[in-house]
């Protein structure tokens with residue numbers, strides 16, 4: 001993998017005082033710059049959250065999904081348990097922001113998140129996790145507890161011993177209830 005790695009910097013945040021390190025990955029569809037947020041005194045088997053970028057949720061506070069709630073929960077838990085959040089820049093389950101907004105437009109017409117992706121010619125989930133293995137090995141981490149509801153993620157992260165799956169269940173709202181139902185019923189999430 002062609003990956004450039006930044007220096008380590010301090011990141012005081014509203015969720016705790018973290019260290020951060022960036023990983024710039026040259027991918028077929030352009031560069032992706034990922035961020036690792038972690039505590040200096042990492043646990044030997046840390047709780048790790050692998051969070052995929054969701055601009056509309058993480059930054060804008062969209063109620064169509066549960067991404068921001070999950071991100072905030074993960075950062076607070078990292079602070080509390082000396083863990084790590086790996087923020088992956090694979091927007092919209094890796095179809096990119098423009099395609100995601102087109103998928104939202106189709107959802108406005110009544111399609112669900114999976115149907116909308118299919119109509120645009122994508123799989124329901126286009127994410128990959130090779131870089132996660134690279135990042136964890138870089139930190140000399142071989143065993144983790146993975147904070148996720150997604151069994152596919154547990155199976156997709158290779159060469160890392162996932163000793164435990166820690167659930168991350170958020171309250172639903174009137175806008176994301178059907179989205180969460182699709183995640184549960186069609187994408188196998190354990191909600």
Ligand SMILES: [Zn+2]
Pocket residue numbers: 054056057058064065066067068
């Ligand atoms: Zn989201």
